[in-house]
Amino acid sequence: MRREVPLVITFVIGVLLIASYFLQGPILGGEYTWKTLSSDITNWGVLVSAFAVGIAAVNLTRIHGNKITNQRPGFINSIALIGTMVIFIAVGVFNKHFGTAGTRALFQNMFDYILSPLGAAMFAIIAFYVASASYRAFRARSAEATMLLIAAIIMMMASAPIGALIWSKFPVIGKWLLDVVNMAGQRGIRLGVAIGGFAASMRILLGIDRGHLGSE
Amino acid sequence: MNISMDPWVWLMGLGMLAIFSFVYKENAIYRLFEHIYVGAAAGYTIVVNYGNIVDRGIMPLFKQGKYNLVVPLIIGLLLYARFFKNIAWLSRWAIAFLLGIGVGVSTFGEVNSVIIAQVRASMMTLIVRNGAGVFQLGRSVNNWIMVLGTLSVLLYFFFSVEQKGLVKHGSALGRAIMMITFGVSFGNVVMGRISLLLGSLETIFGQWLGLL
Amino acid sequence: MNWLDKLQQIDRRVIYTLLLVVLLIPMFRPLGIPLEVNMTTQKVYDLVQALDPARDVALFVMDYSPGGSPDVHPQALIVAEHLAQRGVRTIMVSFVDAGPMFAEQVLDHVSKKYDIVYGTDFVNLGYLAGMETAIKNFAEAPHTAFERDFRNNPVASMPIMAGITHITDIAFIIDFQTGDPGYNAFLKQVQGPYGVTYAAGIVTVSVPNAMPFVQSGQISGLLQGLRGAAEYEVLVGSPGAGAAKMDAQSLGHLLIIGFIIVGNVAYFLNKKKAV
Incomplete structure (x- = not known):
């Protein structure tokens, strides 16, 4: 029962949604149409997805709450984390x-001057590591x-405006690499992913893959 | 020089400096702002998703009498059953529901817009002629590369036959195509990461310190 | 330790400082390197130019997060400017939670330059959770997907929403994105089933992955990261956040290529010596 019901739920919802792409008009002759069904299910999906976000917050609160209560090393940081989270939620x-x-202006400022720039800075520092990796790890060890x-070098020269000044053919070769060779490689990889994804979807739909249900 | 006098801008500037200090060495100020960032991101995400629950669930349920919305609200709450040992198994129902929607929504699109559309786009003319009927060498070669390149990459990931003879050569071509593809990707990674750094530098030296 | 070893084991902080200095110099003293406009950027511009302000409505999708925003936000600013300049009704919507706040920044930027009326010319509908599922849900009924916009105004009575009951009532979609959901979800749920013209503004890192869909014509136009924004600024004739950074981008690339060459030369000379 505990394992069978989830399998049935996944199967029924999945099959109904897939069918709604192919079928139109009323279901079983009633007023309820396939379009309404698809709209209702996806609307429910939006709502349940919104609930799912809170799980991470509960986990964060549990972990950092424990740290604060037991005054473990770094608990000041945990206070900052929980404090900021509470302020954002309250406002x-x-x-x-x-x-x-x-x-409205206060909440926008909190986003514009705290959340957004800190997030941007977190990702910006990766540029330094890319530079370091280029120097240390990027070696022509094999053909x-x-x-x-x-x-990579041609692409860098092609995408920076200075490349065209150094050699006018850099943008031409770069465009060819991107539009022709890269396109072929990416298409092959993407088709492989799509076929694999389709197979994985069918395994979940038919209940063959049950990893997401965890152990008994 | 026109340094900002806005306390919000100062908070932003100091926060960004704290994050950047990690590049020199991991330190306490970095850790503090890292935690502030995580807290802010979690708090913000909760607020906007709460907005969705209120606007699309609770309000229509109580104000417009859309009683069928009780179902997703209950399923959503079931996700939290995982935090209570004796009813933890109920959260699987909600996960199963989300998975069913995920599979149902993406399957048709993956076949229609990726597999069929991309295979169709790969069926290109291999002997290209212009409007006047003159053979176009460059475009023909490109089309050959695109078709053979795609096929050879697919062949490289085809593990059901032994990689020997023609298959081996085809898969070697696929490997070469992928190496160039990864090179192109690396070039774009460099460009992308520098763009992100430039954005932050502009904020610090322009918006905050007023030097730009 | 010989000089080749020293060269190979140079302190990482020297590399970081060099990068910082090389990027900052052109930001203070721009070099004015000319910029060629890519065909994919030109196509986005042409699509916006071809819209009929009297009839057409554009969907402006804000699907980017703070991490990748420096690459995509300048694109959103300049395309929004172009739409406002042309007087095209523009509906903003987000399937990434940070989207509505960035949309407010875009609206603030555009309203300083153009006389736009909120609710008539532009609207920020807000965020819908559920990623691809939400996109499908919105596409089937954009007019009922949001009862209230991000500023808490009732959506149904807004002039901008008049006649919009399905995604096919939208003439053009431009989707600014940093990852998932992005062009994959839109091609699967909107462009594929309904054939609505779809263009994307993406982070530079994702450009190679999007190329098969550009070649197939599923993505009608593509803005490629910060450079895409700079190119669009050239086309619109309004240099802004993108163009200002292109010189620094150039020098940054030269430095990284220099790093690769020096690193490899030191490695091979050292290897030869060891043999």
Whole structure:
């Protein structure tokens, strides 16, 4: 029962949705159409997905809450994490229900000056590691590695405006690599992923793959 | 020089500097702002998703009497059953529901818009002529590369036959095509990462310090 | 330790400092390197130019997160400017949670330059959870997907939503994205089933992956990262966040290529010596 019901739910929902791409008109002659069915199920999906986000927050709160209660090393950081999370939630929810121009501006500022720039900086520092890796790890050790390296250098020269000034053919060769050779490689890989994904979907739909249900 | 006097901009600038300090060495200030970032991201995500639950679930249920919305609201709550040992198994129902939707929504599209559309796009003319009927060598060669390249990459991942003879050569071509593909990707990674760094540098030196 | 060893084991902080200096110099003193416009950028521009302001509505999808925003946000700013300049009704929607806030930034930027009326010319509908599922749901009934917009105004009474009951009522979709959901989901749920013209603004890293869909014509136009934004700024004639950084981008690439060459030369000379 505990394992069978989820398998049935996945199968029924999945098959109904797939069918809705092919079928039109009323279901069993009633007023309810395939289009409405698809719309209702996806609407439910939107709602359940919104709930799913909270799980991560509960986990974060549990882990950092424990750290704070037991005053483990770094608990000050945990206080900062929980504190920031609570402030964002409080301002956001207040803004949602009793929002004024002031609260809207406050929430926007919290996003513009805290969340967004910190997120951007987190990703920006990767540029330094790419530079370091280019110097230390990017070696023409074999014929294949050399092909990769030459393609990368041409691409870099082609995509930076200065490349055309150094040699007018850089953009032409770069475009050819991107539009022809890369296109062929990416298409082969993407088709492989699509076929694999389709097979995996069928395995889940038919209950052959049950990894997501965990152990008994 | 026109340094910003806005406290929000200062908070942003100092926060970004703290994150950048990680490049020199992992340190306490970095860790603090890293945690602030995670807290902010989690809090923000909860707020916008809460908005979806209120607008699309609770309001229509109570104000417009759309009682069928009780079902997804209950399924959504079931996700949290995992935190209670004796009813933890109920959260599988919600996961199964989400998986069913995921599979149902993506399967048709994956076949229609990826497999069929991409295979169709690969069926290209191998002897290209222009409007006046003159043979176009460059475009013909490109089409050959695109068709053979795609096939050879697929062949490289085809493990059901022994890789020998023609299959071996085809798969070697596929490997070469993929190496160039990865080279192109690396070139784009470099460009992309520098773009992201430039964005942050512009914020720090322009918006905050007013030097640009 | 000989000089070749030293060269190979140079402190990483020297590399970081060099990169920082090389990127900052052209930001302070621009070099003015000319920029050629890519065909895929030109196509996006042409598609926007071809819209009829009296009849057509554009869907402006804000699917990017803070991490990749420096690569994509400048694209959104300049395309929104172009749409406002042409007077095309533009509906903004997001399937990534950060999207509505970036949409507000875009609206703020555009309203400073053009006289746009919120609810008539532009609207920020907000965010819909569920990624690909949400895109399908929105495509089937855009007018009922949101009862209230991101600013909490009722959507049904807005002039901009008049006549929009299905995604096929949209003439053009431009989707700014940093990952999932992105062009894959839109091609599967919208462009494929309904044939709506779809263009994308993507992060530079994703450009090679998108090329099969550009070749097949499923993606009608493509803005390729920050450079795509800079090119679009050239086309619109409004240099902004993208163009200003292109010189630094050039020098950054030269430095990285220099790193690769020096690293390899040191490696091979050292290897030869060892033999």
